Amino acid sequence: MQELYFYNSYNRQKEKFEPITPGYVGLYVCGPTVSGESHLGHARPYITFDIVTRYLQYLGYKVRYVRNITDAGHFEEEGRAAEDKVSSKAQLEKLEPMELVHKYTNLFHWGMRLFNCEDPSIEPTATGHIIEQISMIETIMARGYAYEINGSVYFDVKKYAANYPYGKLSGRVLDDMLETTRELEGQDEKRNKADFALWKNAPPQHIMRWKSPWGEGFPGWHIECSAMSSKYLGETFDIHGGGMDLQFPHHESEIAQSTIAHGHAPVRYWMHNNMITINGKKMGKSYNNVIKLSELFSGNHPILEQPYHPMVVRFYILQTHYRSTLDFSNEALQASEKAFRRLWEAYEVLQKLAHSGNGAPTDKELDAQVAKWCRECDEFMSDDFNTAKVIANLFELSPIINSIKGGQINADVLSAETFALLQQTYKSYLEDILGMKPLQVEQSNKLDQVMQLLIEIRKDARTRKDFATSDQIRNQLAAAGVQLKDEKDGTITYTID
């Protein structure tokens, strides 16, 4: 199996990946909080870790990919909360949390499918694992690292930090944090401001509540990931992923909880993707610059000049390394759209090309160069999942493909072996690893027959040098979004926007 190296956020360096169980990988990724619609920012981690699972599978690993749905905590739907107060208490008019959660979970799945992200192996929900979370909290309390106040349970960070390396993942020093005074509301009951909630007492108006040894309440934000990851992947598992903004406090807290509950660190390799920004600012509710996925795909948002196809967005994300910030702009998306169209067309051309079967290449130098570009893709991916470099190599190869088709060079410049490698590389990378799909949906048979008729008429007109007719057909089709192309061999093909 090819060696794989990637950046481990915990140690801040690239490390060789060695799974706990040879041939198997346990991967946990923090999923969405389904109290609102997914936005462009959410696309990044799930596409990033889709690539990770796809590449691990390509290398021959069997991957168990666990991605949670956070459906517990404070929930409020815009507009409805206020409405709630004045409306009658009829059951149907009240905000039903499960309804809300279900709605946004479905929307999230809809987005993931359009992005062609593979489904996780297990997608556990926080509300489905209340028992496991309570049990874990009890263990932590029994070991003396959590305390109860007024029906809430807090993790004792100060005590933990005295005995364990707290803050290593996020590069924080507890003393600095305690000194840094920030105004916090209603946190008086914690012994230290760095402590975090494992369980929260539910005030009377809180709608999501469960019975617990400490009264009715709901789980803290961090405990669900610890409880569910250990349940499905074991007390120590291979890779934990998520957005960089989750490093602190979420992931730092996960480490602390699990370390106490299990007696050892939960994760071997931490991976964090960087943020998507708009005009240099992170996309987020608090910045008021959120583009929802539905808006992105429909173009229905003031910032958007046009709709963007999910595959274009995916390609745009993959053109940048996952640890770099990625700034959104219409210009960038449009550039990606053109680039992707070109690359995918080269791929389609390549799959139709045939090689004479001659073993020896007529252009040894080019043959060697092509083989090198192909083989480098594995190297690039095995060096911290560098999709940007892989795509660059695919672009290096596309003129060769188009030149073979256009007749500028003959397929025999490559050996049969290299030609096959080229075809295989494009297929493996574009489809299997990068997970791309064509922008165009398969045409219906009937439409194709109509197009063939128009193409015949145009061909005939051109033969008669009736260019007025041939141009009319081409121009009107173009206006309707159908591009005709006169190929070198006299055939005419078409593409539909």
Added chain:
RNA sequence: GGUCACGUGGCCGAGUGGCUAGGCAGAGGUCUGCAAAACCUCAUACGGCGGUUCGAAUCCGUCCGUGACCUCCA
């Protein structure tokens, strides 16, 4: 305020000591009835200053600028 990143040509974006990144846009050319596409060729770069080195976009220092986290956050 504390901590940590980043600053690459018109735009996006790879790249960590010497070897063309790539894409989009732009210029010229080939092909074409014309076009589109494709192909060929080309220009523009590494925030400022100082240092290390035979050699730095790449290492070190410093200054400037931007951002992230410290509060829910992908």
